[in-house]
Amino acid sequence: MSTPARPANRHHKRQRGEGQWALGYREPLNATEENKKNDDGLNVRQRIIDVYAKQGFDSIDPSDLRGRFRWYGLYTQRKPGIDGGKTAVLEPEELEDRYFMMRVRTDGGQLSLEQLRVIADISNEHARGTADVTDRQNIQLHWVDIESVPDIWARLEAVGLSTTEACGDTPRGMLGCPLAGIDADEVIDGRAQLREIRERYIGNPEFSNLPRKYKTAISGCAAHCTVHEINDISFVGVVDERGEAGFDLWVGGGLSTNPMFAKRLGVFVRPEQVPEVWAGVTGVFRDYGYRRLRSRARLKFLVNDWGPEKFREVLQTEYLKYDLPDGPAPAAPRGERRDHVGVHPQRDGNFYVGFAPRVGRLSGDLLHRIADAAERHGSGRVATTIEQKMVILDVAPDRVESIVAELEAVDLRVTPSTFRxxxxxxxxxxxxxxxxxxxxxxxxxxxxxxxxxxxxxxxxxxxxxxxxxxxxxxxxxxxxxxxxxxxxxxxxxxxxxxxxxxxxxxxxxxxxxxxxxxxxxxxxxxxxxxxxxxxxxxxxxxxxxxxxxxxxxxxxxxxx
Structure with missing residues (x-):
């Protein structure tokens, strides 16, 4: 999809003051916007490789350290020993350590054993054995020093993984059902759409300067496991009146200190349209999103002010250049839990085995154990969930009992209590x-x-x-x-x-x-x-x- 022309303001009621590009206000209205205008966050990668990793932490420009590093999934972590009463009192440089949290994006959550083992090795060699599964299906490492970053990137990228735009004012890691392609009740498999969006737009300067973070979910899961209600943009699997499977489009969800549920636009998106519709919605956010106050810069505020009807009109007339048909709402979610924990049949006769680490806390050694257990039982892939859990896919019926026992033996519970x-x-x-x-x-x-x-x-x-x-x-x-x-x-x-x-x-x-x-x-x-x-x-x-x-x-x- 080509970049749309910057649209004139025909729709927005607010006259001034929110810093929207579409209204012609291109001068930054806060320090973060100034930093992004001065240099695209994507450009920091080469400085990390050529300068900072060679010259060390003290060589890092503060505007890169506390700004653009996020475009590659890097935040300085908290210095040990600073109590919570100091959080809002101290300056960032007083709170931060010389080590980094690194977020590895795993769009859709599905990982090969080779990818899992690479993360495990990086954890043990560069992150003091840390590895946490997040509630956005990513894996976070800690204690990473700047000198290690180029080696980590090379190893991740050799197996198709990345930290690009895992943080920052960007399209962050995208959610997908960990059972995509295998769940017997699946409405539609969204993996191809996730893959195309990642390949076309992640790391693309077209969308590397959004007003704030931007969270995506694409899933046909019958359990609604990607919580479409609270993402900036979600494509939810539905079947229209002709029996065609596609997606229902939701926009403007988000929590933080001012929570809002996403709103349905009421349209039916065919599978092949998803990437361009995603780019259109993201373009609306980029151009019309509020850039004056960081506290009002999420898409949810624009959607709340405009309403879904106006948002749909702008999307169709100024970005897509065609109308989307009306579509059905999603069916009610299957079951009372959305987490895919336990042993369940796949559509091909095999089983998936979902298990619960303690609040997502793992380690390099445990990741290796998971990969080894999967391989010994004939599986070649695992997945993360948005509930800080994991799933081993493609287990043959006669291997289920054995793999459950092996996981439970290392406190990875397949039949956990409600509380675990x-x-x-x-x-x-x-x-x-x-x-x-x-x-x-x-x-x-x-x-x-x-x-x-x-x-x-x-x-x-x-x-x-x-x-x-x-x-x-x-x-x-x-x-x-x-x-x-x-x-x-x-x-x-x-x-x-x-x-x-x-x-x-x-x-x-x-x-x-x-x-x-x-x-x-x-x-x-x-x-x-x-x-x-x-x-x-x-x-x-x-x-x-x-x-x-x-x-x-x-x-x-x-x-x-």
């Missing part, structure tokens, strides 16, 4: 400069306590733990969402803890969690709180009633 299966945690204060509290260890300890205290609880229950208000772990859409902050304990001391959101949900009745006035807990008291509210739910729930449904009718006293 549905608890997620962001990176937290261990590595993240934005975090206020620790998350991964707190979540792991919480799982252990709840398994001990509530061994017979089996109902679906999502517990999402975030170290700051930015909702990387999707706290507003969890049954129990925990937003990290400093709280005061019963001794009057300021300690780490969480604000509590209750009853968030996806699906037919998507809703954000309920905030009960003053409802907070310290990290120490967290297991007691969750046990108490889960016992109240178990005692009071009606037949078939979900946790989020119960929360909407529960007395406030029973939620405390």
């Amino acid at each position: 299966r549905q608890t997620m945690a962001c990176t937290g204060i261990e590595f993240c400069k934005l975090a206020i509290v620790e998350t991964k260890d707190a979540a792991s300890a919480l799982i252990d306590e709840l398994e001990r205290r509530l061994p017979d609880f089996t109902e679906p229950l999502t517990i999402n733990i975030n170290g700051c208000p930015n909702s990387c772990a999707r706290i507003q859409t969890a049954d129990i969402g925990l937003k990290g902050q400093l709280v005061v304990n019963d001794k009057g001391e300021q300690v780490g803890g969480y604000q509590i959101h209750l009853g968030g949900s996806f699906g037919v009745e998507s809703s954000f969690g309920r905030k009960v006035r003053g409802l907070k807990t310290t990290t120490e008291e967290l297991p007691d709180y969750v046990e108490r509210v889960v016992r109240n739910f178990a005692k009071q729930r009606d037949e078939g009633e979900s946790f989020s449904e119960w929360v909407r009718r529960a007395d406030e006293a029973d939620l405390r």
Whole structure:
């Protein structure tokens, strides 16, 4: 698709002040926009290879270090020993260490064993054995020094992986169903569309300067595992009245401190149209997106101001140059959980085996074990999920029992408790400069306590733990969402803890969690709180009633 001409302003009601390119406002209105105008983030790659990796950390230009490095999946990680009370007080250079988090993008989540082993080797050789599966199907490494980056890139790229635009104001890693192509209930396989978009547009200067981050999902999963409700752009598998499989288009979802659900444009997108429609929506965001305030720069604000009808009109008339037909809404999601954990049949007679690491925390050694187990049982590929879980694909029926035993033996649970299966945690204060509290260890300890205290609880229950208000772990859409902050304990001391959101949900009745006035807990008291509210739910729930449904009718006293 060729770059559309910069459209004149015929549609937008706002007259001035948001810095939209389409209105002719090309002068930067904040420091980040100035930095991007001065030099495209994609250009930093060669400086890393030629200069910074050779001359070391102290040679890095600050505008590259805290800006353009993100275009290649690199953030400085938090310096050890700085408590959460200093997060909003110290300058970035005071918070940051001389090491990096590196995000490896795995669009669609499916990985060959060769790719998994390369990541495992890089983890052990360059990242102190770290490897976390994120809730966007990526794998994050820590403790990476600048001198190692060119070698890491060369090894990743030799097996078809990349860190290009894994962060920054770019089209970040794209979600896809980990079972694409094999799930018996799949509406449509979206892998070809993901692949074409990646090949045509990722690393392309046409879309390397967006107003802010931009998150994509393309899936025909019957369980709706890519949570299309909260992405900037989602293509959701549907079948039209003629029986043709295609995609329903959603735009403008996102969480963080101002959460909004995506809106349907009501169009039917044929499979071959997906790349150009993706480019059209991304072009609307690039040209009309708000560039004055970073806090209002996500696509969701533009969609919320315009509405879906106007957004569709601009997309069709100014970018696509043709109309998209009306289309059906997606069917209701299959099942109560979207995570693909457990043993399930594929359409070809084989099985996939989904398992639950503890809140996505893995290691180089564990990645090697997973690859070895898959290979020993006849599988050549694995996949990551958006719930910080993993799946081994293509296991023959007579090998299922053996591979389950092998995974369980190294604490990779195929039949986990509800608490292991549905608890997620962001990176937290261990590595993240934005975090206020620790998350991964707190979540792991919480799982252990709840398994001990509530061994017979089996109902679906999502517990999402975030170290700051930015909702990387999707706290507003969890049954129990925990937003990290400093709280005061019963001794009057300021300690780490969480604000509590209750009853968030996806699906037919998507809703954000309920905030009960003053409802907070310290990290120490967290297991007691969750046990108490889960016992109240178990005692009071009606037949078939979900946790989020119960929360909407529960007395406030029973939620405390």
